[in-house]
Amino acid sequence: MSGLLSSIAGAFRAPGPRQPRYIGAEDAALIDGWLMGGDDKGAFSLDQLMELAGLSVAQAVAKLYPLGPKLDKDPNGVKQKRTNERVLVCCGPGNQGGDGLVAARHLYHFGYSPSVFYPKNTPSAPQRLKKQCENLGLPLIAPPSSGASSFPMAPDAQDVAFRRAIENTDVVLDCVFGFSFKPPARAPFKTVLDELAKTSKPVLSVDIPSGWDVDEGDRDKTGFTPDALLSLTAPKKGVRAFVESGGKQCVSLSLVFHLARTDSRVCALPSAASSAGASSPSAFPPPPPLPSREHEHTADPRAPPRRAAPSPTSSSSTCQSTRPTGAKLSTLRGARSEASVRLARGA
Numbered sequence: 001m002s003g004l005l006s007s008i009a010g011a012f013r014a015p016g017p018r019q020p021r022y023i024g025a026e027d028a029a030l031i032d033g034w035l036m037g038g039d040d041k042g043a044f045s046l047d048q049l050m051e052l053a054g055l056s057v058a059q060a061v062a063k064l065y066p067l068g069p070k071l072d073k074d075p076n077g078v079k080q081k082r083t084n085e086r087v088l089v090c091c092g093p094g095n096q097g098g099d100g101l102v103a104a105r106h107l108y109h110f111g112y113s114p115s116v117f118y119p120k121n122t123p124s125a126p127q128r129l130k131k132q133c134e135n136l137g138l139p140l141i142a143p144p145s146s147g148a149s150s151f152p153m154a155p156d157a158q159d160v161a162f163r164r165a166i167e168n169t170d171v172v173l174d175c176v177f178g179f180s181f182k183p184p185a186r187a188p189f190k191t192v193l194d195e196l197a198k199t200s201k202p203v204l205s206v207d208i209p210s211g212w213d214v215d216e217g218d219r220d221k222t223g224f225t226p227d228a229l230l231s232l233t234a235p236k237k238g239v240r241a242f243v244e245s246g247g248k249q250c251v252s253l254s255l256v257f258h259l260a261r262t263d264s265r266v267c268a269l270p271s272a273a274s275s276a277g278a279s280s281p282s283a284f285p286p287p288p289p290l291p292s293r294e295h296e297h298t299a300d301p302r303a304p305p306r307r308a309a310p311s312p313t314s315s316s317s318t319c320q321s322t323r324p325t326g327a328k329l330s331t332l333r334g335a336r337s338e339a340s341v342r343l344a345r346g347a
């Protein structure tokens, strides 16, 4: 086994049963590198990993902020918004921003009305993912794809647009920075992070609350605490205090399944048996059977007629509560999971 794979395995090594497992920024980057490496490594493409991560993010939204029932139009014939329908997806310049674009697309198909704030173009920006959002007609605050400028609007105008967007949403998705953030935040994201800290809307942060140090948490006293967190692959060290103080947390296990399937020694590690907040000694389940060939997409009666929407709970996913109090375990249809989100709610 290569040194890199040893490092990955080490990242999952358990200090003891039933303990949350946290990894640092360095290990997270190593896992990423291994997943995308060729030869004896994972051989995944970045697009694949983003798709799995973004689907997990959308599933976490559906679990934590379920879409309310469809409502009749008001007396003036105006369509009424459903509970939690509007989701503002805040995307950063790195891969986490790509996860956000993927999540927005899936949320749309789940029946939500996502809008996307993607304020910075970089040479590596996932233009195809952005185009897919445009093709769905999602409101997008972003520079033109071909534009050289990172700032399509005067900075003030961009800030105003973001504040308006946050006022007009039900739920905020924080896909701004992941494990490669190096404080302090630079423009145009300083304003975004300040607004995330100020808003009273529920914010679901992906991987690490943006602005926090991946290893040390809210070291710089940003004042931002999300309503909930989705950890990708494994919780990061910086969220330990958030989780241990009872913060709502989901863990996406989709990549763990792939790691486990790829190398049985990783699968066998006891550390894989323990995710943050998990009460079960085998919180990371064994690898699922081979993915189903026939996808279990069923029509969602709640979905708008303009599209045949699969219910988030009928896609190939598993989602369950691991609350130590024995909260209801809800296993969703399609247990042959390619993308799996485990919900671990704090007490």
Ligand SMILES: NC(=O)C1=CN([C@@H]2O[C@H](COP(=O)(O)OP(=O)(O)OC[C@H]3O[C@@H](n4cnc5c(N)ncnc54)[C@H](OP(=O)(O)O)[C@@H]3O)[C@@H](O)[C@H]2O)[C@H](O)CC1
Pocket: 031, 032, 035, 049, 050, 053, 092, 093, 094, 095, 096, 097, 098, 099, 122, 176, 177, 178, 179, 180, 181, 182, 183, 184, 185, 186, 187, 189, 206, 207, 232, 233, 255
């Ligand atoms: N294996 C997995 O679990 C996967 C996770 N994914 C997601 O990807 C992120 C990590 O992606 P990465 O691109 O490495 O990093 P970030 O998304 O955090 O963003 C890096 C960009 O942010 C810029 N940056 C960094 N610090 C600042 C700052 N202080 N102010 C402004 N901008 C900043 C940075 O720019 P530089 O010029 O500094 O390089 C980058 O542009 C992970 O958390 C998951 O969400 C993958 O999608 C799949 C696999």
Ligand SMILES: [K+]
Pocket: 096, 174, 175, 176, 177, 178, 205, 206, 207, 208, 209, 210
């Ligand atoms: K984040």
